[in-house]
Amino acid sequence: MSGGTTAVHPAAVVNPLADTAARLEAELELCAELGGAKYGLSLKKLARWDGRVAGLADRIAYVHHSRLFTLDDESAWPAERAALSRTLELAHEIRAPAILAVTGPAGSLRTWEQALAAFTAAYQPLADRAAALGVRVCVEQTNVLRQDVSFVSTLPDLALLAEASGVSVCLDMFWSWRERALTASLRACGPHVGLVQLADAVPTSVSMPDRVVPGDGVVPLGWLVEQVAAAGYRGYFDVELLGPRIDAEGARRALTRGVRYVSDLLYRSYPAEGPAGRTQP
Numbered sequence: 001m002s003g004g005t006t007a008v009h010p011a012a013v014v015n016p017l018a019d020t021a022a023r024l025e026a027e028l029e030l031c032a033e034l035g036g037a038k039y040g041l042s043l044k045k046l047a048r049w050d051g052r053v054a055g056l057a058d059r060i061a062y063v064h065h066s067r068l069f070t071l072d073d074e075s076a077w078p079a080e081r082a083a084l085s086r087t088l089e090l091a092h093e094i095r096a097p098a099i100l101a102v103t104g105p106a107g108s109l110r111t112w113e114q115a116l117a118a119f120t121a122a123y124q125p126l127a128d129r130a131a132a133l134g135v136r137v138c139v140e141q142t143n144v145l146r147q148d149v150s151f152v153s154t155l156p157d158l159a160l161l162a163e164a165s166g167v168s169v170c171l172d173m174f175w176s177w178r179e180r181a182l183t184a185s186l187r188a189c190g191p192h193v194g195l196v197q198l199a200d201a202v203p204t205s206v207s208m209p210d211r212v213v214p215g216d217g218v219v220p221l222g223w224l225v226e227q228v229a230a231a232g233y234r235g236y237f238d239v240e241l242l243g244p245r246i247d248a249e250g251a252r253r254a255l256t257r258g259v260r261y262v263s264d265l266l267y268r269s270y271p272a273e274g275p276a277g278r279t280q281p
Contacts, residue, residue: 010229010270012262013061015197015240016042019251024049028059030252034259040064040100040238043087053094060096061236062138062195063087067149071118072107080104081126084137088126092133098194099137100170100238103161106151115151120165127166136194140170143208155185162192170195171228174211174240177219186231196228197238198262202245210243213254215261225262225269234270237262 014031016022016039024045031037038061046053065087070076087099106115123137130137139161144153152161155176158169169192179185200217202210214221225237239258246254 010234010266011038011061011236012259012266013038013040013236013238014255014259015040015238016045016064018241018246018255020044022251025051026252030255031059034256034263037259037263038236041094041096053090056094058095060091060094061238062098062100063091063094063096065099065101067102067104068137068139069104069119069122070107071104071115071122071151072109074122077122080122084126085129088130088133088135088137091135097134097136097235098168098170099135100195101137101139102142102150103139103152104150105148109151112151112157116161116164119161123165123167136168138168138170138194140172140195140197141175142172143175145208155179155182155189159185159188159190159192162189168192168194170197170238172197172240173224174199174201174219177224183227183231186227190231193231193233193235195236195238196233197240198224199240199258207244210245211241212243212245213241213249213258213261214239214265215257221262222265222268225265229269237266 014027014037016027027039031039039059041060041063043064065084068084069080091099103119109115109118141152141154141158142150152158155171161167162169169189171189171193173196198214198221199211200214200219200221202212202217239255239262241254241258
């Protein structure tokens with residue numbers, strides 16, 4: 001696996017969704033406090049920013065694009081392709097190796113296979129452009145209840161999506177850490193992986209979203225990172241925290257604890273990478 005067309009050290013990333021109201025300046029300051037951690041850039045936060053886009057160069061792990069296509073409405077695809085093209089150009093300009101997105105809803109399409117065929121058709125006109133710019137379009141899996149944003153909910157789904165369409169994938173391990181044959185699925189995703197997301201969970205929660213800071217729950221994050229490392233991945237690990245427990249603690253404090261915890265896991269799982277995989281204490 002590779003972390004993108006440009007080699008990167010395994011490192012934790014500050015995700016922008018923990019506090020949607022936080023200003024971009026404040027979150028970039030947090031990245032600096034965490035030893036120069038990379039940031040996941042939200043287009044909505046960028047729109048509220050007064051700074052120069054060029055000032056973001058080499059500070060961004062990915063640009064968060066959200067959903068890609070309305071899969072059952074081909075008339076919507078030209079505008080959606082244009083939006084993705086703009087995000088690709090932005091990512092290239094600031095030297096971000098990836099875009100993070102979800103497929104978009106299948107809507108009235110009856111089967112998973114129909115949705116896959118529609119996604120492949122919708123994405124193909126931009127596949128060569130993404131490759132030429134050196135930006136990976138990373139599609140993540142979602143909870144099966146979120147049919148409003150995606151039809152992809154497992155790691156095997158992601159592998160099939162990547163093979164059929166040519167997109168890269170983001171492994172959101174919050175949804176998939178209990179999947180059957182996990183290590184085999186990680187190998188199947190193989191070279192398509194451009195991003196990994198980590199968070200923790202508590203077994204008493206039945207709400208969504210309800211993530212907890214890495215290290216506070218029951219997910220075997222150290223073991224998961226070891227499996228991803230063994231599969232050959234050498235890219236960014238996004239610390240995606242959102243939900244009432246994160247709000248109660250405060251996003252900045254939760255992100256600080258989470259990024260430092262994940263950085264320590266990476267330091268242990270990627271010893272050959274040296275201190276580049278670890279933030280400052």
